Amino acid sequence: AQKVTQAQTEISVVEKEDVTLDCVYETRDTTYYLFWYKQPPSGELVFLIRRNSFDEQNEISGRYSWNFQKSTSSFNFTITASQVVDSAVYFCALSEAGGSSNTGKLIFGQGTTLQVKP
């Protein structure tokens, strides 16, 4: 069965600290996509990144970086030099895109609440 686990419920850091949010997934498909979304206090869900199962290159976007490791079924997200504006709930999600799947259903983890204190 498909599953996404974000074991860290809440993380609190002081501004400028680096922080890593963990995401572990389960799927039987060989083709799938992984996503991270951010939900700031205002409530909307903001797309951050997409990664397909055939691309294990790490990605860096400014202070954000993502580490995808198929061997451990993990897709971790690191914020370098965190800022107060990074305070939000972060969700990892999985989409199965191969085989007989022809839907757009995303399986979300429970989310990690990040609090960055000044």
Next chain:
Amino acid sequence: DSGVTQTPKHLITATGQRVTLRCSPRSGDLSVYWYQQSLDQGLQFLIQYYNGEERAKGNILERFSAQQFPDLHSELNLSSLELGDSALYFCASSVEARANYGYTFGSGTRLTVV
């Protein structure tokens, strides 16, 4: 502005009532998705429509129903409301039927059942 429009933003209603949540997808998007976000259940997929047809169904209660109209906007109808239906309901849209590229969410409708 994500381009996905949800109305109303807030809704307060009594138990037993019926409400309709509305979603206009981003221009050009054919798929519409509905999700429920509650404190205890997290983000749960409810249903997907693609170009007017139901494509996938998730953990949607029988008291809930949805449809997508010819102009591609969608409505989620919630009836016989219970206190536990209080949640944030998100609509999202994408061009294709699969979520290969992820999708864009609206800002949500916060439903409070009292």
